[in-house]
Amino acid sequence: MNIFKRAYRRYILHRHAIPHDLWLQATEQQTLFQGLTAVEKAHLRELSTFFLHQKMFTGVNTDISAVMRIRVAAQACLPILALGISLFAGWSTIIIYPEAFYVDRDETDEFGFVHHNQKILSGEAWLRGPVILSWSDIEQDLQHARQGHNVVIHEIAHKLDMLNGCTNGMPPLHPGMIIEDWTAAFTHAFAFLQENIEHHHPIWIDPYAATNPAECFAVFSEYFFCAPKLLKSHFPDVYRQLRLYYRQDPLLRLPAA
Numbered sequence: 001m002n003i004f005k006r007a008y009r010r011y012i013l014h015r016h017a018i019p020h021d022l023w024l025q026a027t028e029q030q031t032l033f034q035g036l037t038a039v040e041k042a043h044l045r046e047l048s049t050f051f052l053h054q055k056m057f058t059g060v061n062t063d064i065s066a067v068m069r070i071r072v073a074a075q076a077c078l079p080i081l082a083l084g085i086s087l088f089a090g091w092s093t094i095i096i097y098p099e100a101f102y103v104d105r106d107e108t109d110e111f112g113f114v115h116h117n118q119k120i121l122s123g124e125a126w127l128r129g130p131v132i133l134s135w136s137d138i139e140q141d142l143q144h145a146r147q148g149h150n151v152v153i154h155e156i157a158h159k160l161d162m163l164n165g166c167t168n169g170m171p172p173l174h175p176g177m178i179i180e181d182w183t184a185a186f187t188h189a190f191a192f193l194q195e196n197i198e199h200h201h202p203i204w205i206d207p208y209a210a211t212n213p214a215e216c217f218a219v220f221s222e223y224f225f226c227a228p229k230l231l232k233s234h235f236p237d238v239y240r241q242l243r244l245y246y247r248q249d250p251l252l253r254l255p256a257a
C-alpha cells in the first residue's frame, strides 16, 4: 500500500471510528464473533469502519439505526478479515428491507426461453450493484448463529465470487491454491447433495446449496463461518479449500466441548 493510501486509511479510522459503546452493543453478545482473538476483533472493527465509510445504506420501509449498520458491516467483513477491504471495491449500496422481499422478474433459461418468475428472497447480490438484505432474517441468523445460516455472509460470498466477472462458484483463487483441488472438492459435494435430494434422503445442510455451483459456494461459506464443525465433518475437502481461500480457520474459534 502506498504512503498516501495508508495516510488516507489512518484518517478514516481516526475521523470515522465506530464508537466503542456502539461497537460493543452491536457485536459483543453475538455468538458469531465469539472466539475471535482481541487482535481479530480490533481488525474487524477497522474493516467495518472502512465498510461503513464506503457503503451507503438505504432502508425500504425501515429505519436503519447505527447499531443495525454496524451489525451488517461486522458480518460482511468477517469473510474478508484476512483478505482486505479492497475486495469490496466496485459497488456501494446496501438496501435493507424489514422482512423477506418479493421479486418479480423475467429470466432467460439456457435455451433462450424467457420465464416470468416470482420469488421471495431474504437476500440478493447484484453484479457491480447493491447487496439487498432482509433485516428480520439477519436478526434470526444472529440469534441462531451456529445453525449455519447467515444471509449477510451468503450475499458477501456471491460478491467475492463475482470478482472474476461472473458467479460460477469459484472466486479468484490465491496464488498457491490449486484450481483442480477446488473444483474436485466442490464438484464432489455438489453431486452428493444433488443425488441425496433427488432420492429424498435427508441432508444436514440447506438444500439451496444444490441449486447451482454459485449457491453451493455461498451456502458452504455460511456454514464455514457459522457451523464449521458440521461442514468439516461432512465435507473436509470443501472445508480445507474455504480455509485456504478465506485464510481463516473458524473451527479453532469454537469453545472446547
Ligand SMILES: [Zn+2]
Pocket (backbone or CB within 6 Å): 154, 158, 214, 215, 218
Ligand atoms: Zn444466493
